[in-house]
Amino acid sequence: MNLSRRTRVATAVAGAAAFALLATGCSSGGGSNGSGDSGGDITLTVTTFGTMGFDDLYQEYEDAHPGITIKATNIDTGDNARTDWQTKVAAGSGLPDVQAVEEGWLGLVMQVSDQFNDLSDYGADEIKDRWVPWKLQQATDPDGRIIGYGTDIGPEGLCYNGKLFEQAGLPSDRESVAALFGGADATWDQFFAVGKQYHEATGKAFYDHSGFVWNAMVNQQPEGYYTKDGDLNVEDNANLKALWAQLADGAATGLSDNQTAWDWGGGKAFTDGSFATFMCPGWMLGVVKGQVTAGGGDATTGWDFADVFPGGPANWGGSFLTVPTQSKHPKEAAELAQWMTDPAQQAKAFQAAGVFPSTTEAQADPGVTGESDLTKFFNNAPIGEILAKRAEGVAAQFKGPDDSIIQSQVFGPSIQELDSGKADGTQAWKDAMDLLDQLVVNK
Incomplete structure (x- = not known):
């Protein structure tokens, strides 16, 4: 067609x-x-x-x-x-x-x-x-x-709540937090490992929901939902499937709080200890501040920003x-x-x-x-200074015509399935591919 x-x-x-x-x-x-x-x-x-x-x-x-x-x-x-x-x-x-x-x-x-x-x-x-x-x-x-x-x-760093980290027995100063996740060699494996440690210590979620984590993972790849030549690059993409398996495991072990993106209970989830980390490109810092304020918090709520990001540079x-x-x-x-x-x-x-x-x-x-x-x-x-460092090594990923639709309308529902426990990783991926076939025409 x-x-x-x-x-x-x-x-x-x-x-x-x-x-x-x-x-x-x-x-x-x-x-x-x-x-x-x-x-x-x-x-x-x-x-x-x-x-x-x-x-x-x-x-x-x-x-x-x-x-x-x-x-x-x-x-x-x-x-x-x-x-x-x-x-x-x-x-x-x-x-x-x-x-x-x-x-x-x-x-x-x-x-x-x-x-x-x-x-x-x-x-x-x-x-x-x-x-x-x-x-x-x-x-x-x-x-x-x-x-x-x-x-x-949008270079990405890691927002985290230092007070919650301390309650979990984790370091809370920025330099130690960066080292905790691996510093310049930070990986998603280490991120999820620390998340499980946090969850075991507190019984609480580590991040707000899986959608923003998935978005970061995809944006770090040399080629995301499309190849550099403009072809769809999803269904048989081994890298994306491996990352999806990590995401699914994190949700299954309680690391996701299953929050609704852009809502967060009117900001309350940022102030009541519901989760301890958040994916933060520069523009998201203002969002975090606004949500904390809306939820009745302020600078004493404990949110901080570290010069580290799992998997390396991301935009x-x-x-x-x-x-x-x-x-x-x-x-x-x-x-x-x-x-x-x-x-x-x-x-x-x-x-x-x-x-x-x-x-x-x-x-x-x-x-x-x-x-x-x-x-x-x-x-x-x-x-x-942190964002300038996080921008080093960032490369612009080619974004195809339906890139944002794939992120929000193809993977969005399946991410909700993962976070709510309605589907495991295999089924959720299959459901996403069904939506891909319905919503996106491969040229």
């Missing part, structure tokens, strides 16, 4: 679930209302998702650019943002002037890259050395068009700001996207949400390497 680019997007939209949009506070400067423009003023619409650290930047941009009003919408998760984008692409209308795109669905975006402006027409070639090379490469389509300005990257996520061709103000939209991803703004976004910069200058900025509310929350951990 051979589908065109546009048909594939429309087909993917047809099965999408409903979702909720969370609107951010919109600024009132510039003298225009809604999405219309009046008196020569311009309203630029921006759609983002999750916690990107942009909220305070919109007003700053308006103050420096009289006549520009920013109307911002933030969607709760990257998956729901993908659905929103797909729906509007299929309809041929409704896309914003600046659209945030997540790494996991960049492959799908590249299939319709002609629906995005080439930012080289607006100065991208003059600033392309800002970013780590692989970030710019990700946002360059097969025709050499740069369709996105990189925001953050989870990272986003781009694009300018769809639907924009009526592509020049102004490109200028806004360029400014939002400038090193100075990336440093501010890091301060606000822990999103680690993709520009090399920002990675060395005192706003990234120094103290912040986030570092204070994580027991004065040198977060920027």
